Amino acid sequence: AQSVTQPDIHITVSEGASLELRCNYSYGATPYLFWYVQSPGQGLQLLLKYFSGDTLVQGIKGFEAEFKRSQSSFNLRKPSVHWSDAAEYFCAVGASDTNAGKSTFGDGTTLTVKP
Amino acid sequence: GAGVSQTPSNKVTEKGKYVELRCDPISGHTALYWYRQSLGQGPEFLIYFQGTGAADDSGLPNDRFFAVRPEGSVSTLKIQRTERGDSAVYLCASSMHGGGETQYFGPGTRLLVL
DSSP states (O other): OOEEEOOOSEEEEETTSOEEEOOEEEOSSOOEEEEEEEOTTOOEEEEEEEOSSOSEEEOGGGOEEEEEGGGTEEEEEESSOOGGGOEEEEEEEEOOSTTOOOEEEOOOEEEEEEO | OOOOEEEOSEEEEOTTOOEEEEEEOOTTOOEEEEEEEOTTSOOEEEEEEETTEEEEOTTOOSTTEEEEOTTSSOEEEEEOSOOGGGOEEEEEEEESSOTTOOOEEOOOEEEEEO
16 A cells, blocks of 8 residues: 655745755555645645656756655755745655556645745 | 636535535546545545546545546535534546546535534
């Protein structure tokens, strides 16, 4: 069974500081990995995804994530955080089996940005 | 083009009542997913449709929950004899073909069972 752990429930960073949100997954084969952002009252928006190939993935809004198979991790990073990045962030793993469809999500990390 | 839409955006009902939640996927997407998100948690998978058929319904919590997609586009999630524990945001997503592809989420239906 696939699973995702986001160890940090809540993170606070100052505007302009760098950010790293942690994600660890469990899956028997090479997974599909996703990061989503959810702002209050908004739907889930995809930031980036990893399917195969280059393990450093670039996404929207200046985010990137690195797939590390040896550590079963897919941490999200941003070099300089903006106040508008305050939101909840979800890591998800999807099955690479072509007959499977579901994604399994972590419980999220809430990001607060200090001025 | 239009994204995934869900109606109603909010639903308040009484314990024991029946509710239907509707999802309109992105046009042309063959795969459709339902998730449930409780407060403080990530979305939890309920059911996945490929076309008209349920390819994976392993996430449905019990037989009070049922979903249909009769024409392979719009889907309805049906909950019978609602319980207070069913209160959550119900999210729908669609993808072009399924199989782990990117899923595009709707804004959700917030269900409150009193």
